[in-house]
Amino acid sequence: MVRLVLAGLLAGWRSPLARVPLRHAVRLWHRGRRAWRRSLQVRIVSITLVLSLLVVGVFGFVVASAITGGLLDARVRSASKTVDQGAAYAASQLKGVTQPGDPALLTTVPAVVVALGNAEQSGQVQVIIRASDSSLSSLPAQSLAWPKADAYNVVTSGRLADLRRQVGRGKMARQYATANPDGNGERRYLVFGTPINSSGAGGQLELYYLFPLDNEVATVDLVRTTLIATGAALVVLLAMVAALVTRLVVRPVRIAARTAQRLSAGLLDQRMEVRGEDDLARLAASFNQMAGNLQRQIVRLEEMSRLQRRFTSDVSHELRTPLTTVRMAADLIFSAREDFEPAVARSAELLQAELDRFEGLLTDLLEISRFDAGFAMLDAEATDLVPVVRRAADGLTSVAERAGCAVDVSVPGAPVIVEIDPRRIERVLRNLIGNAIEHSEGKPVRVTLAADDSAVAVTVRDHGVGLRPGEEKLVFNRFWRADPSRARQTGGSGLGLSISLEDARLHGGWLEAWGAPGQGAQFRLTLPVRAGERLVSSPLALVPADAPPARSAEPAGTPAVVGVAASAATPVAGGDPGDEGRVTP
Incomplete structure (x- = not known):
């Protein structure tokens, strides 16, 4: 079965419809990498954006945690005071009950539940009295919970087992729980439990309060939404500021790069525009001064090179005429060298050899001049x-x-x-x-x-x-x-x-x-x-x-x-x- 599922997934990825978004993702990835490598502005804005997200995220988490903790602490203190008062009232009402099986217990407990519930002005706090033994088993859940019997089921459910164990040991305890005791949907509650100290019931009766956290949850959601919206707006503003500031710095550098490219292409009259008196203006002025010096040097060198090529070409051509005359005379002397004395004959041979070298040098000079002039x-x-x-x-x-x-x-x-x-x-x-x-x-x-x-x-x-x-x-x-x-x-x-x-x-x-x-x-x-x-x-x-x-x-x-x-x-x-x-x- 697993093999069939994997084969189906692979076949889906290999289908043409699945490859289309993959190709788009790969194309976007390559474009992003190219922009990251080639654009200083993209790198600075991206780094600023990432760092801003980290700072705003950490700050928002700390603020949200502090606000949530403060609200819950205030709610716990208020609920704890209410529970203490309710436990004292219940204990005072049950003081006349001397035995756990006293019939008065069955009438007093529902009255205490109603009285404690009516004491809450909001009408949303749930009040439950529960017995750790079977002394209240004859009473319906409706008479032990206020305002609805569903609250009794929440307290006796497995999710609050730890809370009931601590209360059974004679301790006040609290626990956060998600429940629906009033039939209006799942809500967050702060559940408090405490034993009721009475002379007759001993530690067998337990008082539970379910305090709704709707206001706290709404406040936390509002704070979280506000922090997220403010953080996103702040990050966007920081990215825009970084882009603007980077553009102010990068734009002259890009202009300088384009101007340098034009200069390297032979457009020696290209210059940067100088605005203001700041560092970028001094950079542009220095660049223009450098370009001007380079232009003068290049023009001078080109002129010298042109004159040198012309001189080489002119000399090579001009030497051809006297060389021809000397060659004719040297050939005549060389052909008659056998009639001369040995020293004169040797001089004629040396003259012929050096004329050959001289003629070869002139030929090479003319060839070099043609290459220099671009005529080859x-x-x-x-x-x-x-x-x-x-x-x-x-x-x-x-x-x-x-x-x-x-x-x-x-x-x-x-x-x-x-x-x-x-x-x-x-x-x-x-x-x-x-x-x-x-x-x-x-x-x-x-x-x-x-x-x-x-x-x-x-x-x-x-x-x-x-x-x-x-x-x-x-x-x-x-x-x-x-x-x-x-x-x-x-x-x-x-x-x-x-x-x-x-x-x-x-x-x-x-x-x-x-x-x-x-x-x-x-x-x-x-x-x-x-x-x-x-x-x-x-x-x-x-x-x-x-x-x-x-x-x-x-x-x-x-x-x-x-x-x-x-x-x-x-x-x-x-x-x-x-x-x-x-x-x-």
Whole structure:
């Protein structure tokens, strides 16, 4: 049976009609949590409301208890006096009764009940005389109770058994009870009982009073209702006051937050309105002063950056003309170097090499200026990345031979089709492989290509000097070198990795670096298979398998890892700079 009931309840909860209010409750719960997290005003008002409810509840309970106790104590004192007087009167009337079976007892007791009942002006107090033996058994209950016989049944019922036992021991006792002796519905009564001391009856007669508590109950209900209404009104007023005061404080903060958001979005002319001379007004004035200073600094820096980009672009273009002339003369001299003396021939070779470097530097400067000006465009097309990787590695074979290191290329046997700009990606790979050869110190360089359904990755690993802690944040900066005093092998311009970073960002990819002193370095280029898609993982791990284990602390010699995107410390499309072995940045 129990299983059937439980199954029915579960089926009811699973029904569509039962799920509707549950969904509404869950939705309201989530909205409340969201408002609690996001709104300072909601939190302050809620806390004020809860604390006010607690204070008002405790205060109302104490006041109601004090008033109820005072009313009942007053009623008990008044009833006790009435009972004492009634017991004395009954004892005086029964003084002439000398024996428990005296016939006078049967006539005197009803008369005493009527006299005591008539003495009560209210007409609602019930008076009962009861014998602890059978001396009054011949009298009907109507003659022993005033004004109605039902009161006698209340006194003799089981609910007042404790009261009767105490009275039977010769003590005055009282008890609260709910009864209906007059047929007008259940009412609260204060029941008093006392023995009647008479010479004849001894302790066999007992006098009971039922005092109605209608006035006390009505007064307590009125007090409780008043306290509840007053408390609710007070709590609502406190919540309104808290909301108003909080709004006065929170509103300028919200305005400041919105103004700060507009400033961060590039609207540098946004300011807060200053009203009055209080703390909030001083906050608004200080905020406006800060915004003005930031605007001036940003405008000045933008102007300097614009002038710098223009200067770089203009110089790069202007140097092209004399460079062309010098190149023509240098080519003529270089082609005839065999007819010169050895020293002059060597100078011609040095001139040719430095002109090559100078021309490469100008090309890099022009490319950087295009990135800075926002003119760089991606010309993506479906391309097999395998020959691109091989071509980039083969183009640096002579450089690797001069450096005394081998370049090992590991690519899949099947084509790896990806939407890229092959010219830019090949330039990135040449920069990464050339940088690895330059820092390999004669040790092998390994290039690895891997792909999955959404991304392709190329890692370039060397075992040279590596990167010291902190250098991984600088490796993509323009014109930065790990060791400026070290002799150059390839004669780079110092802009290769910066341009590679911009090319990776243009593709929506990641360019990341890992390194450890004496353990070499590894660079990872990750690109989406389809142009415009967002990267979420990489097919290759950034930290190589032969890397030393990472430590909990970071003393000197700890491997350095950085993910790079828009800057040297921020990965493109959500990469994680702290990725030290995970495939997913």
